[in-house]
Amino acid sequence: MLHCANHTSCVAEALQNAESICKERGVRFTNIRRKVLQMLWKHHSPAKAYDILDTLSKEDVSARPPTVYRALDFLQENGLVHKINSLNAYVGCSHPLKHDDCYFLICEKCGEIEECCNHVLNDAIEATADKNKFCLKHINVEIEGTCQGCQA
Ligand SMILES: [Zn+2]
Ligand SMILES: [Zn+2]
Ligand SMILES: [Zn+2]
Known part of the structure; x- marks a missing residue:
């Protein structure tokens, strides 16, 4: 479990951030986009697209x-959610626009994900790419292990 003292405020903050980012960019934060984001913020663990679809189609x-996938694409493009490739799932971004050097600590026991930022990691990857004349497109680092709460 993550050290999240008040998840209600986590969710409220995420939705508020999303709203102001969309406003700033002049893009619409439609009902479906809001619902999908809200669903991703239910937990600090990732959700798969078909789980979101399943829940949404009930209400x-x-x-x-296509509606759900488009909403996910939109949220991803605007940095509001991240795709965790190793799990083929999505997680809400806890600090949109404040980073581009994020990586993920994935707890194998509770499934929660912590997003961390450290440019040192990306600098090292960029240097390695340079050395190999490799044209870098996107860095996505996913680290598996056990979170503090699950180690007891
Ligand atoms: Zn929380
Ligand atoms: Zn992020
Ligand atoms: Zn855990």
């Missing part, structure tokens, strides 16, 4: 796979 029969 809104018009929720179709």
